[in-house]
Amino acid sequence: MSRRTVAELSRSLAKGEFSSTELTRDYLARIRAHNALYNAYITVTEDLALAQAAAADARRARGEHGPLTGIPLAHKDIFCIQDVLTTCGSKMLANFVAPYNATVVERFNAAGTVTLGKTNMDEFAMGSSNETSYFGPVRNPWDPERVPGGSSGGSAAAVAADLCAMATGTDTGGSIRQPAAFCGITGFKPSYGRISRWGMIAFASSLDQAGPICKSAEDAALMMNVMAGPDSRDSTCVDSAAPNYMTSLNDPLKGLRIGVPKQHLAKGLGAEVEAALQAALKVFEGLGATVKEVDLPNNHLSVSAYYVIAPAEASANLSRFDGVRYGYRCANPANLEDMYKRSRSEGFGNEVKRRIMVGTYALSAGYYDAYYIKAQQIRRLIKQDFDKAFQEVDVIIGPTTPHTAFKVGEKNDDPVTMYLEDIYTIGVNLAGLPGISIPAGSAKAPNGKPLPIGIQLVGNDFAEARVLNIAHQFQQHTDWHLQRPEV
């Protein structure tokens, strides 16, 4: 039963084919059997899960359930859950038990979902391979020699290996979409401001956005119905009520105008990924869509702008980890300065320290205009490029990543090569747009194992419902999203 989509599980629970408690026990057993290999979970909250499952079964018995009541999920370890260890993948917070619930967690709890645990992630969400986690790398369920992507690698691997029915993720520069592509699942980053950030540990506040990681666009719509909506605790969360994302899933695609950025088909894109993209475009054309080329002339600047803005914000966001009130504190500090220096030197990993230094530099007197202000100008240009493209097309489709999942350790020596893996996803964050990665093909690794390929669908501001509709229609006519690794 654990290999089904959320929509299927929801129907089965409704029919009484099995209880949430049985389903939860099944997932917990799978976690026990397989997590040692994949390292997808940092914390498994077995007692909490069983208590919530029992409560969900009672709710169903009383008829007070929603579609997600009793569905087991995993939260990325970036979301605060009251009284549960919340590490953000860092030694700095390896002992941190959150005193409150994130809005996203609160909303899933209210919907009656079952929390199986907290998933592994790149430290403070900084990474594209889940190798920067203090709790060790996550393994890709399609090929454990390979990375699952990052930073939401634990959530993606857990969904792909059926160690949960669905998971939450966060995406600052591609951290939901890239792991979804590498793991052959569906990952959706909504528009900036659509989901509250309250209780989500900040990496880069103007870019961070929560979203669903799951097995289908329909599942993503079910999750969005819980996650999206205004929150008075987050000033950057939009005030308008979220629509019901399920109602438009089956809208026809006839007349849909698809734009393919010419910059995405240029040098650097792997042949297998390009082939999968072209095949996917044929599917859309078969559904009545037209395809044309669009221009995103400043896309090549997105990685550079991102690696100024995100570290700049991070350098301030991570200042609170100072050893004073909670989290890691070095042993026997000689004085205040020694406590700061050693707590932060010992508590943060190399990638986090690298970005704090880059961000601090970019904000320093004498460099602020040349880096931070310039990067903000580029950010506006990138947004304008998208605005212009959306005057001509309804959705922009391209690859999610240039290549399929790489091997653990393969790109560790050169951070810039690793950063460039996010070339197709970063611009979407800078522009604040909704983007989904869905499985659209498969490549073969040298060891013969199949490796999933993802394509990315980007919509206009707050066009979440449309993006989910387009992705769902694709999945109604293809079966890439139904393929599972052998666990």
Added chain:
Amino acid sequence: MVWETVIGLEVHVQLATKSKLFSGSSTTFGAAPNTQAGVYDLAMPGTLPVLNEQALRMAVKFGLAVDAEIGRRSVFDRKNYFYPDLPKGYQVSQLQFPTVGKGSLQITLEDGSEKVIGITRAHLEEDAGKSLHEDFEGLSGIDLNRAGTALLEIVSEPELRSAKEAVAYLKKLHSIIRYLGISDGNMAQGSMRCDANVSVRKLGATEFGTRTEIKNINSFRFVEKAILHEAQRQIDIIEDGGRIIQETRLYDDDRDETRSMRSKEVANDYRYFPEPDLLPIVIDEAYIESVRAELPELSIAKRARFVSQYGLSDYDAGVLSSSREMADYFEEVVKICGDAKLSANWVTGDLQALLNKSDLEIEQSPVSTQRLGALIGRIKDQTISSKIAKTVFEALLGNTHSVDEIIESQGLKQVTDTGAIEQLVDEVIAANPEQVAQFRAGKDKVFAFFIGQAMKASKGKANPEQLNALLQQKLKA
């Protein structure tokens, strides 16, 4: 050599909001350490700020009171530095786009002349917590109750030219924020804190000298003393051929001196950048007008009204409008007794003397407006004389008897019965034949002697006009 002191003040005013600038935590002063710090104030991971609208309203109110430009789009910034009582490692403030822009304030100098002092800006920011260095045996304690409290930092132009002017400006500011009800302005409790930028230059010079900043001065008196001391220190250095170092100094009121805290030349780079967790505040005309409608009558307008409405002298009107509490007290008394001039005399005279003696503010007055009004009413209706009124005023202290009860029980009622006064006059004339002879010989001055004797005999209760008339009549007979 004649030296001129140049002063600019940065005043931090703690706004009287119920909750903090960006969180719902209470702001009550004096609670047990760390009991008023919520998850945002503690900088728990994942927490976010939400602007307190009341604080914004107060800032705009202040801006309107000093005729300032209101920023139509103000932006919060992060000011980054590490300190244990700064939980987030940055302070949320406003750098480039403050809520309140250029404005001005009129102060009255000692010679009675007016001077307009420019206000550069006033911006909203959050307060830090407190580091406690005592009672922890070599360690430091942190109290985050104050962390996140709303502050309005009001920056003046360097247009103050003496310690006295600086104090006059500060007092005026104090009066305005209390008039507006946006802060209690209590300097001892830190709800109004003053940093002074001080430099000296030769009189007539156009360039400013190198300035020092004196931090956290916590009373009007210390502001004056600290500036006087610092200006003299700088003059001494320059006259000895030295050079002033731009630095931050701390005023030590025990020793009456300033001493160096840290040099600005190696100052922190605060790496300001726009706070991404908050949207820019957009203020439209309608909002400004709604705040303007709430503005109370301020001291300048009140002073003018006191002159025109009550016929007070400009001086009395100035004294009575110097604080909202004083003005309200005065008007309350007028309402009760119906005599503005007598009320003005009593409030600025006997009452003020009493308050000064007991070191009390008017809102702590031991004599309520009701009782002072009643007392003046009895002078007006001639139940008692002005002189006896002073006795009654004294008698009001330390009990809750009404004015009438005191007049009654102590037999202080004025004697207006002509027969009784006539008897007094006859007795005084009979007892002082020598003075009677002198008066009748043309020595008019002796008349005052008879008034005094008769008053004494009546224990001050005789109606002075009647007494006067009868004495005149009998002595000349």
